[in-house]
Each structure stands twice: as structure tokens, then as C-alpha cells.
Amino acid sequence: MTSPLQQKIKITGPSIITANRTWDGAVIYRTGTKSWSDELTDAAIVRTADEARALLSEAVADDLNAIGPYIAPVEVATDGAVKPGNMREHIRLTGTTIALPAQA
Amino acid sequence: MYAYDDIDRTLVNERVAEFRDQVKRRLSGELTEDEFKILRLQNGVYLQLHAYMYRIAIPYGTLSSEQLRRLAHVARRYDRGYGHFTTRQNIQFNWIKLAELPDAMADLAEVGIQSMQTSGNNMRNVTSDQWAGVAPGEVEDPRIWAELLRQFTTLHPEFSFLPRKFKIAITASAHDRAAIKIHDIGLRLLKNEQGETGFEVLVGGGLGRSPFIAKTIKPFVHGHDILSYVEAILRVYNQYGRRDNIYKARIKILVHELGIETFAAEVEEEWQQIRDGVLKLDDGIVEDIRSRFFYPAYETLPHMPDELRQAAHDPKFEAWRKNSVVAHKVQGYAIVTVSLKPIGKPPGDATADQMDALADIADKYSFGEIRVGHEQNLALPHVRKRDLPAVWKALDAIGLAIPNVNLVSDIIACPGLDYCSLANARSIPIAQEITRRFANHDTANLIGRLHINISGCINACGHHHVGHIGILGVEKNNEEFYQITIGGRADEGAVLGTLIGPAVPYAEVADVVEDIVEAYLALRASPEELFVDTVARLGVEPFRERVYATR
The missing domain is CATH 3.30.413.10 (Sulfite Reductase Hemoprotein, domain 1)
Incomplete structure (x- = not known):
């Protein structure tokens, strides 16, 4: 299996590192304080390939707590608000776009 | 229904204990994710967008009411109150926690449900016609053979690290409800001129990136030889199947690239070496498996009971009956398809409450048996015709008397x-x-x-x-x-x-x-x-x- 660190890193805008938490699989984001948060607003924003590689390297090293870290795009508004950069990440952050059967 | 024996129970319980230890070692850091991934996949545990997803096999689509209640229990206790029935007679839970998975697995094992080989590059759940054993005109119940294949392929060392996943489906009716032509191996049960049971064997079907319809590799393989013939196919696949390119690793690509004639010749050569060996099935083995399938004690009932005649005046009932009820092989009984496709709801999903209620309905009206079809619907396989009005009302009470089977909204x-x-x-x-x-x-x-x-x-x-x-x-x-x-x-x-x-x-x-x-x-x-x-x-x-x- 190819490590994400062995892949060429190319980012075109603000990005974050995200993964799933080991014990329950929940979506988590890498913070700037060498930890994980389940809030996107806590995520460290990277803007260059070198910054992304450094943060990803740190995330990959934490194999105990996180599965499959990768770089994901985000949008940062002028007021600093952070939003997912694509539909996949939007769904990971906010949940399914449908009502769950047991809730409907 | 098929009754597990001590060997089955021991196998499943040992797997639960093994997986519990593996999870413990993963959560303690003793196993890395790279080391653990193949272990969890061999037990049907994927990682999806939001959480782990747990896929559980329902072999040949047959469930008891006790098993369905246990699935409801798992949905309620370990997940978010529902499950998703798939196109391969599995059920998936979407929100399960890794730390709780061994407990869920143990709860399911108590009623003979397991998830071995529901993912990974091995032999997947052997699927069949959801009306097996009850469909009029069926040659014979294909589930006996599906169960033989299930036992043969479970933890078979030659089939545990195949180039890619491998799926078998089997039907015994002229109308194929098991979609055998889109499987790696499709088996159509038939009788030869001597009245002996055998199979038309098809190979190389599959969808995905490169879709192919399966081709007939042998028009008749005697039932006694089916395990050795399947083994021969898998040996050829194991030898020549591509392991260097995941997109070209399925047997359909091998069959396509070699051509069916060359592939068949390779299989034949391999088969001739093993067909009269230990894999030859004698009637005793087949009958032993058959004897562990229990069939209802059907009564002698009228073709058109009064209850059904009276209920026919209700247009809503009639709409449902005409759509969702089909003939049974035994007079006075019917097969009821339970659509899991309510308007505006996710196809194939059932809540824990619906599962519990369906289990009760099955106990009362279908000898405690439920079937799962690849169209993501369920079926009650043995309903007395006189009970159809009551079944309709009971299904309606849980939102599942939906007369859209095979129609445009049955998606x-x-x-x-x-x-x-x-x-x-x-x-x-x-x-x-x-x-x-x-x-x-x-x-x-x-x-x-x-x-x-x-x-x-x-x-x-x-x-x-x-x-x-x-x-x-x-x-x-x-x-x-x-x-x-x-x-x-x-x-x-x-x-x-x-x-x-x-x-x-x-x-x-x-x-x-x-x-x-x-x-x-x-x-x-x-x-x-x-x-x-x-x-x-x-x-x-x-x-x-x-x-x-x-x-």
C-alpha cells in the first residue's frame, strides 16, 4: 500500500488534513497543536505543498488514533469561516444529505 | 431453514474470539492499520465516509425470525436503528463503532449469523433465488447446493487470497431471479436426460468498470462433480488472474482475454486431475445437507379461501395482492414480496422496529421464515392464502404494504x-x-x-x-x-x-x-x-x- 507521504502532493488552495478516528470511525481533522478534532473549525489550514506534507506526515505518524489521513480542500471566507471544498467533504462534515430511516 | 451443527457454531464462535483479540490489539496500537485492515476486511468491516460499515452475510437470502430480530437488536444497540439490505443478500450497518464490533459479532453468532468473507479478495456470500424451495416449476431447491458451496469455500486456503473478490450465484428456475449472468460463476441447476441433478456452469460475468455477461463454460456438470469443477475454475483463476492491476484482476477479464474456449480448456485439464478425488460428492453428503434444511408442514388448503374472496372487494388490498403476491408451489399458499422501497425513502433500508415487526409477522404467518432478494426487497415465503388479508394489514401498519414490486419506484x-x-x-x-x-x-x-x-x-x-x-x-x-x-x-x-x-x-x-x-x-x-x-x-x-x- 502506497503511503500518502509517497504520493506527489499538489494543492491548489487552502487545505486541511482529515482522517477517521480509529475506535469509532468518526470524521476528524488535524489541528495545529498535534492533535485531532471533530470540528472543521479547529483544523489547521495549509496553503503550500510543504506545509501540507509536514502536517500530513505528523498525522500519518499517529496511526493509533487516526486512519487514512489525506489532504482535503477547504474554502476560507474573508471573515475566516472555513467550509468543505467539495461535496464529499461537505457530506463527511455534515452527515448524509438524506434523513436517516430511523429518524424520518 | 438450515440448521447449523456444532462445527458451524464452533467455527463462528472461534472467529468472534479471534476478531475480538484483533480489535483489542488494534486499539492498543499493537497492530497498525495496515496490518489490521486485511483482518477487518475478512470480517466484513469497511471504513466509509462517516464511520465503519459492517456487512453481514445472509447466505442464499434465507433468514429466520429469530435472526431478523437479532439484526434489529444490533441495529438498535450498536448502530442508528436501521440496516441496509444490499444487492448480494447481505445487510450493512453504517454507523458501527470498531470498539463495539466484537460484541455485535458475538450477539449475531448466537443465532448463526456471521460476516466472514463479506469483503476482501475471497469467496463472497453464495447467493440464490429468494424464492428458492417455494417457486412453482423449480427443478429442486438450489439452497442445498448453495450451502455445500458455502461450506466448501468458507476459509478454504486456496480461496482466501484470490486475485480479487469472487461471487457465485445459483438458481434452479427458468426465470433467473438470482442474476447469475453477472456473477463470477453462475450456476443454473437442471436435470440431464437420466434425471440426474447437475448444473449449467457460467463464468466471467460481472459489472464494475468492465462489465461482462457470463458465458457458459460447460452445459452440464453433474452435481457430484460441482465442487471439483468450481475448484478447477478457481485454480485456473488463481494461477493466471492478474494481481498487478486491480482493474484487471477479476475473472471476467481473464476469461475475456483468454477467450472462453481457451479458458475452458485450461479448466478442463485441471478438472480431469481432481474430479475423481476427495471433492467428489456422494449422495450421502448431499442428503446430509438436505436433511438439515427444514420445510414447513404444509396443510391441505383450498386454492381460493373465503377470506381472500372477501378481501378482494377492497381495492387497496387487491392492488397490493396483484403486485406483491405470487403463486407458491403448494396449493393454498403464496409468496409475499415485502417492498423495501417506500416512496421517498432510501431503497433497501429497514428500521429495527420494522425488522422486529416483520419477524413477528413471519412467525405468525410464514413459519418464521423471511427471504432477502438481490433487488433489496424481502419476502415471506410460506403464507397461507387465507392469511393474506391479515398479512397485508400487518405490513401496512409498519409502512411496508407497498404495491410497487417490479414497478418504476422499485429502485x-x-x-x-x-x-x-x-x-x-x-x-x-x-x-x-x-x-x-x-x-x-x-x-x-x-x-x-x-x-x-x-x-x-x-x-x-x-x-x-x-x-x-x-x-x-x-x-x-x-x-x-x-x-x-x-x-x-x-x-x-x-x-x-x-x-x-x-x-x-x-x-x-x-x-x-x-x-x-x-x-x-x-x-x-x-x-x-x-x-x-x-x-x-x-x-x-x-x-x-x-x-x-x-x-
């Missing part, structure tokens, strides 16, 4: 981008919108049999290639688009659908389906000509014109 859909880490686009909201457009039962009936299949990516878990209308989600510049095919079918006349034109955006998919259906209603030769037959007669061009004329 097959994968979980799509709402859940799946592989998906490019959403499937479920597309299905929900289409069902709303065709919610009127009279309209759906006027349209007639029409299967819509939706996949959220090219892996084709929603079998879009073989939908009468197939919908494939793709991603273009960060937007969801959908390719539309028409004319596919998954039955004995299996054929791949034809693309009608450029992909359309998310917001237009339901409009396009409406256009296609309107074109069909205008073009069909008679109300009896099914959509798929109109497409076969006219080709896709009239439909393409209708869809793209204004787009």
Missing part, C-alpha cells in the same frame, strides 16, 4: 456518496426523487415492469449496467453528473444497457427518467410490451432524441 440503489468512500455521486436522493415523481400507483401500473438501477460510482454496486434504466453517478469538475443507459436486464436474458448520451446534472436526472418513460408510453406497441422490450425493438435512438432534443 435498486447503492448507498452512494451519502455513505460510501468510493462513490463519486449520490444515489439515494436520486432514487427518492424518482419515486416521488412516480408515486401514483395507477401511473406506475400503467407503465408496468420497469427496473431502475442506480450506482454512485463505476464499481456498480447498484447494478446500473443491467437496469432497464441504469443511472451511473460520475464527478465532473466537482459536480455530480449522471450517465443514463437503457435496455439492460439482469435475468436469464441478461444484457448490458446502452448509453443514451452525455451525462446530465443531478437536478435533471428525474426529469430525464420522466422523459424516457413518456417516450416509452408513446412508442410501445401495446400495453403488454414491457419497457425493456420496446428498447430492444426500437433501439435507443428514439429515447435519445426525446431526452436530448431540448437539452
Whole structure:
């Protein structure tokens, strides 16, 4: 299996590192304080390939707590608000776009 | 129903204990994710967008009421109160925690449910006709053979590290409800001129990135030889199947590249070396398996009981009966399909409360047995005709007396981008919108049999290639688009659908389906000509014109 660190890193805008938490699989984001948060607003924003590689390297090293870290795009508004950069990440952050059967 | 013996129970319990230890070691850091991944996959545990997903096998689609109640318990205790029935007679739980998985697995093992080989590059759940053993005209119950194959292939060391996953389906009826032609091996049970049981063996079917319809490799393999013949196929696949390219690793690619004649010759050569060895089945083994299937003690009942005659005055009941009830091999009984396709709801999902209620209905009216079909619906296989009105009322009380089986709103859909880490686009909201457009039962009936299949990516878990209308989600510049095919079918006349034109955006998919259906209603030769037959007669061009004329 190819490590994400062995892949060429190319980012075109603000990005974050995200993964799933080991014990329950929940979506988590890498913070700037060498930890994980389940809030996107806590995520460290990277803007260059070198910054992304450094943060990803740190995330990959934490194999105990996180599965499959990768770089994901985000949008940062002028007021600093952070939003997912694509539909996949939007769904990971906010949940399914449908009502769950047991809730409907 | 099949009764597990001590060997089965020991095997399943040992696997639970083994997995509990593996999870413990993963959570303590003793195992890395790379080391653990193959172990969890061998137990049906995936990682999806939001959480772990746990896939559980329902061999040949047969469940007891006790087992269904236990699935409801797992949904309620370890998940979010529902489960998703798949196109391969599995059920998936979408929100399960790794730390709690061993407990869920242990709870299921108590009632003979397990998840071995529901993922990974091994032999997957052996599937069959959901009406097996009860369908009129069936040659014989194919589940006996499916169970033999299940036992043979479970933890078989030669089949545990195949080039890629491997799926077998088996049917014993002229009308193929098990979609055997889109499986790696498809088995059609038949009798030879001497009245002996055997199989037409098909190989190399599959969907995904490179779809193929299976080809007949041998028109008749005697039942005594079926294990050795399957082993021969798998040995040839193991030897020549590509391990260097995941997109070319399935047996369908090998069969296609070698050609069926060359592939068959390789299999024949291998088979001749092993066919008279330990894998030769004698009648005693087959009968031993057969003896562990329990069948109801059917009563002698009238063809048309008074209860049914009286209920026929209720148009709602009649609409449901005509749509969801079919003949049983025993007079006075019927097979009831329970649609899991309520209008505006996710296809194939059932809540824990619905599962519990269905288990009660099965106990009261279907000898405690439930079936799961690849169309993501359930069935009650042994209902007395006199009980049909009561069954209808009981199903209606839980929102499952939905008279849309095989109609336009009976949609097959994968979980799509709402859940799946592989998906490019959403499937479920597309299905929900289409069902709303065709919610009127009279309209759906006027349209007639029409299967819509939706996949959220090219892996084709929603079998879009073989939908009468197939919908494939793709991603273009960060937007969801959908390719539309028409004319596919998954039955004995299996054929791949034809693309009608450029992909359309998310917001237009339901409009396009409406256009296609309107074109069909205008073009069909008679109300009896099914959509798929109109497409076969006219080709896709009239439909393409209708869809793209204004787009």
C-alpha cells in the first residue's frame, strides 16, 4: 500500500488534513497543536505543498488514533469561516444529505 | 431453514474470539492499520465516509425470525436503528463503532449469523433465488447446493487470497431471479436426460468498470462433480488472474482475454486431475445437507379461501395482492414480496422496529421464515392464502404494504456518496426523487415492469449496467453528473444497457427518467410490451432524441 507521504502532493488552495478516528470511525481533522478534532473549525489550514506534507506526515505518524489521513480542500471566507471544498467533504462534515430511516 | 451443527457454531464462535483479540490489539496500537485492515476486511468491516460499515452475510437470502430480530437488536444497540439490505443478500450497518464490533459479532453468532468473507479478495456470500424451495416449476431447491458451496469455500486456503473478490450465484428456475449472468460463476441447476441433478456452469460475468455477461463454460456438470469443477475454475483463476492491476484482476477479464474456449480448456485439464478425488460428492453428503434444511408442514388448503374472496372487494388490498403476491408451489399458499422501497425513502433500508415487526409477522404467518432478494426487497415465503388479508394489514401498519414490486419506484440503489468512500455521486436522493415523481400507483401500473438501477460510482454496486434504466453517478469538475443507459436486464436474458448520451446534472436526472418513460408510453406497441422490450425493438435512438432534443 502506497503511503500518502509517497504520493506527489499538489494543492491548489487552502487545505486541511482529515482522517477517521480509529475506535469509532468518526470524521476528524488535524489541528495545529498535534492533535485531532471533530470540528472543521479547529483544523489547521495549509496553503503550500510543504506545509501540507509536514502536517500530513505528523498525522500519518499517529496511526493509533487516526486512519487514512489525506489532504482535503477547504474554502476560507474573508471573515475566516472555513467550509468543505467539495461535496464529499461537505457530506463527511455534515452527515448524509438524506434523513436517516430511523429518524424520518 | 438450515440448521447449523456444532462445527458451524464452533467455527463462528472461534472467529468472534479471534476478531475480538484483533480489535483489542488494534486499539492498543499493537497492530497498525495496515496490518489490521486485511483482518477487518475478512470480517466484513469497511471504513466509509462517516464511520465503519459492517456487512453481514445472509447466505442464499434465507433468514429466520429469530435472526431478523437479532439484526434489529444490533441495529438498535450498536448502530442508528436501521440496516441496509444490499444487492448480494447481505445487510450493512453504517454507523458501527470498531470498539463495539466484537460484541455485535458475538450477539449475531448466537443465532448463526456471521460476516466472514463479506469483503476482501475471497469467496463472497453464495447467493440464490429468494424464492428458492417455494417457486412453482423449480427443478429442486438450489439452497442445498448453495450451502455445500458455502461450506466448501468458507476459509478454504486456496480461496482466501484470490486475485480479487469472487461471487457465485445459483438458481434452479427458468426465470433467473438470482442474476447469475453477472456473477463470477453462475450456476443454473437442471436435470440431464437420466434425471440426474447437475448444473449449467457460467463464468466471467460481472459489472464494475468492465462489465461482462457470463458465458457458459460447460452445459452440464453433474452435481457430484460441482465442487471439483468450481475448484478447477478457481485454480485456473488463481494461477493466471492478474494481481498487478486491480482493474484487471477479476475473472471476467481473464476469461475475456483468454477467450472462453481457451479458458475452458485450461479448466478442463485441471478438472480431469481432481474430479475423481476427495471433492467428489456422494449422495450421502448431499442428503446430509438436505436433511438439515427444514420445510414447513404444509396443510391441505383450498386454492381460493373465503377470506381472500372477501378481501378482494377492497381495492387497496387487491392492488397490493396483484403486485406483491405470487403463486407458491403448494396449493393454498403464496409468496409475499415485502417492498423495501417506500416512496421517498432510501431503497433497501429497514428500521429495527420494522425488522422486529416483520419477524413477528413471519412467525405468525410464514413459519418464521423471511427471504432477502438481490433487488433489496424481502419476502415471506410460506403464507397461507387465507392469511393474506391479515398479512397485508400487518405490513401496512409498519409502512411496508407497498404495491410497487417490479414497478418504476422499485429502485435498486447503492448507498452512494451519502455513505460510501468510493462513490463519486449520490444515489439515494436520486432514487427518492424518482419515486416521488412516480408515486401514483395507477401511473406506475400503467407503465408496468420497469427496473431502475442506480450506482454512485463505476464499481456498480447498484447494478446500473443491467437496469432497464441504469443511472451511473460520475464527478465532473466537482459536480455530480449522471450517465443514463437503457435496455439492460439482469435475468436469464441478461444484457448490458446502452448509453443514451452525455451525462446530465443531478437536478435533471428525474426529469430525464420522466422523459424516457413518456417516450416509452408513446412508442410501445401495446400495453403488454414491457419497457425493456420496446428498447430492444426500437433501439435507443428514439429515447435519445426525446431526452436530448431540448437539452
